[in-house]
Amino acid sequence: MVELAIDAAQEAGAYLRDNIGNIQHIERKGGEATNLVTEIDKQSEQIILRKIRQHYPDHDFLGEESGAHKISSPYRWIVDPLDGTVNYAHGVPIFAVSIAVEYNNELLLGVIYDPMRDELFTAERGKGAFLNGVRISVSRTSTLLESLLVTGFPYDVRKELDYHLRPFNEFLVKGQAIRRLGSAALDLAYVACGRFDGFWEGKLNPWDMAAGVLLVVEAGGRWTDYNGNSTTIYTPQMLATNGIIHDEMVNVLRTCFEDNHRS
Numbered sequence: 575m576v577e578l579a580i581d582a583a584q585e586a587g588a589y590l591r592d593n594i595g596n597i598q599h600i601e602r603k604g605g606e607a608t609n610l611v612t613e614i615d616k617q618s619e620q621i622i623l624r625k626i627r628q629h630y631p632d633h634d635f636l637g638e639e640s641g642a643h644k645i646s647s648p649y650r651w652i653v654d655p656l657d658g659t660v661n662y663a664h665g666v667p668i669f670a671v672s673i674a675v676e677y678n679n680e681l682l683l684g685v686i687y688d689p690m691r692d693e694l695f696t697a698e699r700g701k702g703a704f705l706n707g708v709r710i711s712v713s714r715t716s717t718l719l720e721s722l723l724v725t726g727f728p729y730d731v732r733k734e735l736d737y738h739l740r741p742f743n744e745f746l747v748k749g750q751a752i753r754r755l756g757s758a759a760l761d762l763a764y765v766a767c768g769r770f771d772g773f774w775e776g777k778l779n780p781w782d783m784a785a786g787v788l789l790v791v792e793a794g795g796r797w798t799d800y801n802g803n804s805t806t807i808y809t810p811q812m813l814a815t816n817g818i819i820h821d822e823m824v825n826v827l828r829t830c831f832e833d834n835h836r837s
Contacts, residue, residue, distance in 0.1 A: 575630075575675055576698060579685040582625040583671045586618040586655055587689030595665055614662065618655035622673065626651050638781045650676045652807070654781035658757035672759040674784035679806070684785030686763045695763040695789055703766050703792040712795040712816035713768035718745075718826070721771035721819050724753045724761045728777035738776060741830045745774075748826060762786025765814050766793035772815035772823050774800070780807040790814045800827040 593614050619637050626635060634650040635643040651673065656662055658669030667690040674684045686695040695710075697703040703710050715721050723745055731738050746752055753770070755761055758778055764770045766789035784807045787797045796817040799805040802824040805812060815823055 576683050576685070576696065578625060578629055579673045579675065579683060580687075580694065580696065582622045583673050583685045583687035584689075584694070585625070586621045586671045587687045589618055589621060590614060590656060590662070590669065590671070591689040594662060594667065615656045615659055618671065619653060622653050622655055622671075636780060638779065648678045650679075652676065652781050652784040654759060657759040657782065658755075661756045666756070668755050668757055668760065670757055670759045670763070672781065672785045674788065676784070681784060681788045681807070684788035686759045686785050686789065688760060688763075693763075695766065695785075697766075697785070697789045697792040699788065699792070701792070703789045705763075705767050710767040710793050712766060712790065712793050713771050714818065715771040715816060716818050718749050718772075718819050718822040721749045722751055722753065722769075723749045724755060724764065724770045724773045726754060726756065726758055726761065726775045726778075728775075730777075741774065741827055744826050744830055745823075748822075758782040759786050762790055762814055765795060765816070766790045768793075768816070772813070772819055774813045774823065774827065775811075776800075777810045778812060779810070783807050783812060787812070787814060796820045798824070800824065800831065 623635060626633065632645055632647050634645055634647045636650055637653045638655065654672040656669055657672050662669045671687045675682045682699050684697045694706050725742060727738050758775060761773045762783060763786055765773050787807060790797055794817065795815060797812065797814045799809060799811050800813055813823055
């Protein structure tokens with residue numbers, strides 16, 4: 575399954591790389607002007623789905639574009655064929671393909687492929703995390719003040735602007751700096767390999783984070799909800815860090831939401 579996931583991610587990634595700048599049609603999902611989908615997203619997912627069906631026709635599938643294909647299998651493939659669609663639609667070369675596999679709701683493997691940099695992130699449960707075949711680990715940054723953080727905002731951010739901006743404002747002054755790549759999969763991969771020290775986001779989907787959270791855990795990091803509790807990829811709120819600064823970030827998030835509740 576790992577070899578198949580890698581092969582599928584690389585083939586879909588090559589398709590994305592070859593077609594950047596060639597989008598013919600853009601749709602807007604759910605009535606949100608910023609929630610885009612293109613024919614490129616859909617074709618990338620079909621490339622991946624066809625490969626999976628050839629080898630594992632009895633496995634379940636959950637894709638961002640085609641939704642759930644349930645065959646009542648304990649195995650589920652979770653796919654984001656183009657994580658970073660808004661970037662892609664604007665010709666910004668920051669996007670990735672993300673593929674994960676669950677067995678009875680437990681993550682088994684994760685693959686994230688960045689075709690523009692030819693960076694392949696892989697992880698298997700209990701076997702570590704790797705970048706282009708070389709083992710990776712989270713950073714050793716010891717304080718929030720020294721940390722480079724990353725985050726993202728949901729497509730409907732305008733509906734709950736303060737909810738999302740209050741943590742951003744707090745981390746902006748309590749950390750070293752904040753970045754926003756526009757791809758949750760790459761955000762998590764970069765935490766796993768030590769480029770970022772922490773990542774938080776409030777409204778993610780399973781396909782946004784399935785492969786990435788396994789990478790973080792297998793690279794020695796930590797993944798919870800905003801309160802520091804164990805969570806799943808089916809809960810949209812998540813925090814992933816190098817583990818060392820995790821409690822500091824949890825404390826900031828708790829304070830933000832206590833303030834939101836009081837207000």
